[in-house]
Amino acid sequence: MRIAIDYTAAARQGAGIGRYARELIHAILNAQSAARLGDLANLSQGTPSMTANSGGHDYILLAGVAGLGERWRAEKARLQGSAAYPDHLAFRELPITDDWMARIWQRLRLPLPAEVFTGGVDIFYSPDFVLPPLHSRTKAILTVHDLSFLRHPETFTPALRAYLETAVPRSIARADLILADSDATRLDIIDLLAVPERKVVTLYSGVVPRFTPGAEPDERARLQNKYHIGERPYILSLGTVQPRKNYIRLMEACDPLTGTHDLDLVIVGRPAWMAEPILEAAAQRPYVRMMGFLDDADLPALYRQAATFAFPSLYEGFGLPPLEAMACGTPVVASSVSSVPEVVGNAGLQVNPSDTSAWTEALARVLDDAGLRAYLRRAGLTRARQFTWTRAAQQWLSVVELLEVKN
Numbered sequence: 001m002r003i004a005i006d007y008t009a010a011a012r013q014g015a016g017i018g019r020y021a022r023e024l025i026h027a028i029l030n031a032q033s034a035a036r037l038g039d040l041a042n043l044s045q046g047t048p049s050m051t052a053n054s055g056g057h058d059y060i061l062l063a064g065v066a067g068l069g070e071r072w073r074a075e076k077a078r079l080q081g082s083a084a085y086p087d088h089l090a091f092r093e094l095p096i097t098d099d100w101m102a103r104i105w106q107r108l109r110l111p112l113p114a115e116v117f118t119g120g121v122d123i124f125y126s127p128d129f130v131l132p133p134l135h136s137r138t139k140a141i142l143t144v145h146d147l148s149f150l151r152h153p154e155t156f157t158p159a160l161r162a163y164l165e166t167a168v169p170r171s172i173a174r175a176d177l178i179l180a181d182s183d184a185t186r187l188d189i190i191d192l193l194a195v196p197e198r199k200v201v202t203l204y205s206g207v208v209p210r211f212t213p214g215a216e217p218d219e220r221a222r223l224q225n226k227y228h229i230g231e232r233p234y235i236l237s238l239g240t241v242q243p244r245k246n247y248i249r250l251m252e253a254c255d256p257l258t259g260t261h262d263l264d265l266v267i268v269g270r271p272a273w274m275a276e277p278i279l280e281a282a283a284q285r286p287y288v289r290m291m292g293f294l295d296d297a298d299l300p301a302l303y304r305q306a307a308t309f310a311f312p313s314l315y316e317g318f319g320l321p322p323l324e325a326m327a328c329g330t331p332v333v334a335s336s337v338s339s340v341p342e343v344v345g346n347a348g349l350q351v352n353p354s355d356t357s358a359w360t361e362a363l364a365r366v367l368d369d370a371g372l373r374a375y376l377r378r379a380g381l382t383r384a385r386q387f388t389w390t391r392a393a394q395q396w397l398s399v400v401e402l403l404e405v406k407n
Contacts, residue, residue, distance in 0.1 A: 003400065004118040007061040008098045009128040011072055014293060015269070016240065017145060019320070020181075020205055021127040022075075025061075027206070027393035029082040029089065032056050056088060057400070060118045064094045064101045092117045105132040106167045123403060129164075131171040139403050142175040143203075144168065146317025147188045148244055151338075155243035155314065157273050169193055177399060179203045181318035182339030201399060204342075205318050206389035211300050213329030213381060219301040226298070227291065229305075234264040234289075235363065236306035236330070238299075238321040239313065241279070241290070242272040246312040246335070246353050248281045251288055253312075253359035258287050261367055265310075268294055268302065303328035308366045308373075311335060312353050319343045323387055326380030331373050333362045347383035348376060 010021035061079070065072045076091060083089040094101070094117065104110050114124060114132040124134050125141040134140055149156050149164040156164070172178055172193055178200045180186035186202045189195050216222075223230045235254065239245045247267060254265050270293040271279065282288040294302070303309065309325035311334040319340045322332045332348030334340050341350055349362045366373060 001122040001400070002058045002060065002120065003123045003125060004060045004062055004092075004114065004121040006114075006124075006126045006128065006132070007063040008101060011063045011065055011068060011075055012098050014296060017128050019296075020143075020145070023206065023208055023389045024127065024392055024396065026079065026082045027389035028396055029059070029079065031390065031393040031397060032083075032088075058088045058090070059083075060090045060092055060121065062092045062094070062114060062118055064096045064098050066095050066097045066100075101132075102130075102167075106130055107163070109133075123400060126171070129171065130167045131174055134174075139176045140174060141177045141179065141399065141403070142171055143179040143181070144172060144185065144189055144317075145181050146185050146315065146338075147192055148315045148317070150192050151188065151315050152244055155274070160273060175199070177201065177403065179396075179399070181205060182342050184339040184342065185317045203392055203395055203399075204387055205320055205323070206387045206392050207320075207323050207327045207384055208389065211303065211324045211327040211384075213304065213327075213377075215304050216301060220305050223298070223301055223305060227294065229264070229266055229289065229291070229302070232262050232264050233307040233367075234266045234305075235308055235310050236266050236268070236302060236325070237310045237312070238268045238302075239311075240269045240272040241267070241275045243274050243278070244314050245269070246314050247278050249353070249356055250310055250312045250359065251281055251285055253356050253363065254287070255285070256360050257364060257367070260364075263287065263307065263367070264289050266291060266302075266306070268292075268299075299324065300328055303330045306330050308333055308363065310359075310363065311340065312351070312359060313338075313340065314353050316340050322348060323384055327384035329377045329381055331366050331376035332380060333359070333366060343387075345383050347379035 005025060009017045080086045111133055113135050115121060115135050121138055123139045123141060127143045129144055131140050131142055149161050153161050172195060178189060180189055180200055180202050183202050186200045189200050190197055220230050237250060264287050266289045268291045282290045303325045308331045311322045313335050315338045317339055322334045323343050325332050326347055332344060334344045334348050334350055335353040336350035337353060344350060351358050351362045
């Protein structure tokens, strides 16, 4: 089949949905390459192919790449390296930004089908909440990461909430199949938007192999020199700086700890909407380090060198940071709501995100109890091994085959 994928978020966003899309699509290309190599091996031995992906697919990656320059060229090279059969991979580059794509297709709703750029395709996949206009014969797969704008509308600006409340349900209604990041998100989609259960499938994210417990030589000194992090023990939290991440409550929970522990609270993430009160709260606390968006290559070291990882989010569609922390052997204290328990399981301490004193107590337990830290490290490593991008890609390919059968 010919499959078009909107690769714009993967090309433009460093974290969050961008990372999800990059890792999933690279894993899909790798999985298909492995399947084709298996086909060739079977043919050379005179046996029929038994791979679920026999025959393979042709992929067309559509992306708005204006202003990306060398960054996009490097990403294209990486994609071509993932595909053992690059003649089955094509790129359609639009000289506009993601904002302009949203204006054209979602806000203005210009009836310009994506196939004008991709050519005729059997399936169009969007990993980022919304679909462009498509021909009626094209099957559409859509990933919806969360419905936080419906569950916690107070954590969004009115303009952003209005856009999401219109564009996302409209895209969900047009999709032939919806992929949810977790069972919690799947149930939200079914319950809040009255979507038939058969249309929504849970597809868990994975963690890339570079998130491991094995420290690199002198990585703590490198963090100190590059970011001035690590002179003191630190609690790490990671995610865009916006109200849903619950950073102010995390600071309030850490305030009492600073009287008994010599520590920093390191928050990594780019400021997003409604970030001003969070930044103001951080500025009043000398122990809080707001780091912004850091080099992705340094994240494993940041996780490994942390005393603990805190994830107090009010709502998550999945929660990749605690998974990455567990894969690095870092003890995790995480929110007990939405999808986070599906990720953390019994391998981390789960705390009500609205209970400040409970957060103080849980963080103190991890900081003070070496036995608990050792248990959480072991349990976290075991838990993280259950989530792989290879498994996610294989499930995605199975979903595609199911659509093909239904056709």
